[in-house]
Amino acid sequence: MTPAREPAAPTPLATPTPTPTTVGATTVGAATAPAAPEARALPVLGSVLDFRKDILDAMHQGWRDHGDLVRYRLGPVVVHGVSSPELAGVVLTDSATYGKLGADNPLRLILGEGLLTSDDHESWMRNRRMMQPIYTKQAISRMFESMAASTADQVAHMAATYRTGDVVDVHAEMMRVTLDIVSRCMFSTDVERTRDISPEAVELAVNYAFDRLQNPFSPPTRWPTPRNRRFQAVMRRMDTMTYGIIEERRRAAASADRRGDGAPDLLDMLLDVRDADTGEGMSDREVRDEVITTFGAGHETTAITLTWAFYLLSGNREVLRRVQEEVDEVLGDRMPTMADLAAMPYALQVFEEALRLYPSAPIVPRLVLKDTVLGGHTVPAGSRLLVNLYNIHRHDRHWADPERFDPERFTAGARKGRHRFAHMPFGAGPHLCIGKHFALMEAHLLLAALVRRYEFRHVPGHRVVNQASITLRPRYGMSMTAHARTGAAGTAR
Ligand code: HEM
Numbered sequence: 245m246t247p248a249r250e251p252a253a254p255t256p257l258a259t260p261t262p263t264p265t266t267v268g269a270t271t272v273g274a275a276t277a278p279a280a281p282e283a284r285a286l287p288v289l290g291s292v293l294d295f296r297k298d299i300l301d302a303m304h305q306g307w308r309d310h311g312d313l314v315r316y317r318l319g320p321v322v323v324h325g326v327s328s329p330e331l332a333g334v335v336l337t338d339s340a341t342y343g344k345l346g347a348d349n350p351l352r353l354i355l356g357e358g359l360l361t362s363d364d365h366e367s368w369m370r371n372r373r374m375m376q377p378i379y380t381k382q383a384i385s386r387m388f389e390s391m392a393a394s395t396a397d398q399v400a401h402m403a404a405t406y407r408t409g410d411v412v413d414v415h416a417e418m419m420r421v422t423l424d425i426v427s428r429c430m431f432s433t434d435v436e437r438t439r440d441i442s443p444e445a446v447e448l449a450v451n452y453a454f455d456r457l458q459n460p461f462s463p464p465t466r467w468p469t470p471r472n473r474r475f476q477a478v479m480r481r482m483d484t485m486t487y488g489i490i491e492e493r494r495r496a497a498a499s500a501d502r503r504g505d506g507a508p509d510l511l512d513m514l515l516d517v518r519d520a521d522t523g524e525g526m527s528d529r530e531v532r533d534e535v536i537t538t539f540g541a542g543h544e545t546t547a548i549t550l551t552w553a554f555y556l557l558s559g560n561r562e563v564l565r566r567v568q569e570e571v572d573e574v575l576g577d578r579m580p581t582m583a584d585l586a587a588m589p590y591a592l593q594v595f596e597e598a599l600r601l602y603p604s605a606p607i608v609p610r611l612v613l614k615d616t617v618l619g620g621h622t623v624p625a626g627s628r629l630l631v632n633l634y635n636i637h638r639h640d641r642h643w644a645d646p647e648r649f650d651p652e653r654f655t656a657g658a659r660k661g662r663h664r665f666a667h668m669p670f671g672a673g674p675h676l677c678i679g680k681h682f683a684l685m686e687a688h689l690l691l692a693a694l695v696r697r698y699e700f701r702h703v704p705g706h707r708v709v710n711q712a713s714i715t716l717r718p719r720y721g722m723s724m725t726a727h728a729r730t731g732a733a734g735t736a737r
Pocket residue numbers: 359360372537538541542543545546549603604605608609668669670671672674675676677678679680682683
C-alpha cells in the first residue's frame with residue numbers, strides 16, 4: 245500500500261558522496277572542498293517557511309533535487325540535511341566533531357539537561373554510565389509486569405468503551421496506554437499523581453519547542469505572549485509534580501520507609517545510582533531532568549509507531565493475517581507473558597518495518613563543532629546537521645521498493661549484509677537510544693495483545709497526513725473501526 249506521503253525515488257545523486265579519506269573529523273582539504281549544494285530559498289528567510297509548512301517534505305524535496313548532503317538557510321542559521329546511511333554513520337559516531345545542540349536547543353526548555361539534550365560531554369557521559377544498567381535488556385524485563393498490567397487495563401478500557409465496529413482514534417488510545425506504562429514504570433504507586441501530565445500538555449510543550457527549533461524568529465521566551473504563558477504554565481505543573489515526588493521519595497529513603505511493595509521503579513533506581521569514581525548520586529535537578537526526559541522521549545515515540553503499524557496492517561491484509569495467525573497460535577485466548585514474546589517474532593518484524601517507514605523521531609540534530617569535510621563538502625563549524633531518518637530509511641541504494649510495507653525485511657537472513665546504519669530508528673553511536681529495549685518490549689507486548697483482541701480497519705475517507713514535529717505524528721489522528729476478533733473473550737461488547 246502507499247503511505248500518505250508518496251515521495252518519488254530520489255534522482256541520481258547530484259552530490260557524489262566519496263568516502264572521506266579519514267572517516268569523520270577530518271579537516272584535510274576543508275579549504276578546498278566545495279560547500280554542499282544549497283536548496284532554493286527566499287532571501288533573508290531562506291527555507292524557514294518551507295520547513296514550518298512541512299519539514300520532512302522540504303527535506304525530501306531537497307534530497308531528491310540535490311543529493312545526500314544539502315545546505316539550507318533558516319534565516320541566519322545554516323543547516324545541512326544528511327540523507328544517507330554512510331554520512332549519517334560518520335556524523336553519529338564522531339561526537340568530537342558533531343556534538344549535541346548547545347544551550348539554545350529549545351528542547352532544553354522542557355527536558356533541561358537530561359541525556360537527550362545535554363551538550364556537556366563530561367556530565368552526559370557520567371550520567372549515561374550511571375543510568376545504562378537501568379536500561380539493559382535484563383533490567384527492563386523486570387518491568388514487564390507493569391507493562392502487562394497497563395496493557396490488560398487498556399484492553400479492558402476498550403472493551404468497556406467501544407462496541408465492535410465503533411470508530412476509535414487509535415493514536416489517542418496508544419498515547420493513553422504508553423503514557424500509563426511510562427508512568428507506572430517510573431512512579432509505580434505514585435502513578436495517580438502523574439495524571440497532571442496529560443497527552444495534551446505534552447503535545448503543547450513539544451510543539452512549542454519544535455517551533456522554536458525550526459524558526460529562529462520566535463519571540464523570546466520571557467515575553468508574556470499567550471503562547472509563552474501557556475507553555476510556562478504546563479512546565480510549572482510538571483515541575484511541581486516531579487519535584488514533589490522526588491522530595492517525598494528522598495525523605496522516605498532517609499527514614500528507611502521505602503515504598504511498601506519493595507519492587508524498585510525507575511525513580512527509585514535513578515535516586516540510587518552512584519558515580520563509580522566519586523560515589524555521588526544525582527542532584528534533584530538531574531533526577532528531574534532525567535524523569536521528564538524519559539516521559540518526553542519514552543511514550544509518544546512508541547505510541548506513534550504502534551499507530552502507524554495498525555494503519556499499515558489495515559491496508560495489508562496478507563501481513564495482517566500472518567500476524568493474527570502467529571498471535572492466535574501462541575496466545576490462544578490469554579494475554580502475552582514475557583516468554584511468549586520470543587515465540588512471536590513476526591509481530592516484532594511488523595513493528596520494525598513500521599519504524600522504518602515512519603521513524604517516530606525522524607530527525608536527529610547535531611551541531612558541527614569544528615570545520616570539517618563531510619561527503620566531499622566543507623561543513624563549517626557552527627552549522628547544524630539534521631540527520632534525516634525518514635529519507636535514510638527509504639534510500640534506494642539500500643532498500644528495494646522502499647515505499648512497500650514488508651516485514652520480511654527484518655528476518656535474521658534479510659538483515660545480513662544490510663548497511664548497519666540503513667535502519668536506525670533509535671539513532672546510532674554513543675547517543676543510541678537508551679530506551680530501545682524498553683520500547684521494543686512494550687511495543688511487542690501491546691501489538692500482540694491488541695492484534696489478538698481486535699482488528700482495526702482504517703475508516704475510508706479519513707485523511708492520513710504526516711505531521712513532523714519532533715516526532716512523526718498522524719496530523720488528524722487515526723480513525724479506525726475496532727472489530728472484536730472471534731473467540732477473543734472480554735473484548736468489545
Ligand atoms: C519507538 C520508540 C523510540 C524511538 C524511535 C526512539 C528514538 C531515539 C533516537 C533516534 C535517539 C537518538 C537521539 C540523538 O542521537 O540525538 C534517542 C535517544 C534517547 N532516547 Fe529514545 N526512542 C524511543 C523510545 C525511548 C524510550 C522508551 C525511552 C525511555 C524509556 C527513550 C529515551 C531516550 C533517551 C534518554 C535518549 C538520549 C540518549 C543519549 O543521548 O544518551 N527512548 N531515542
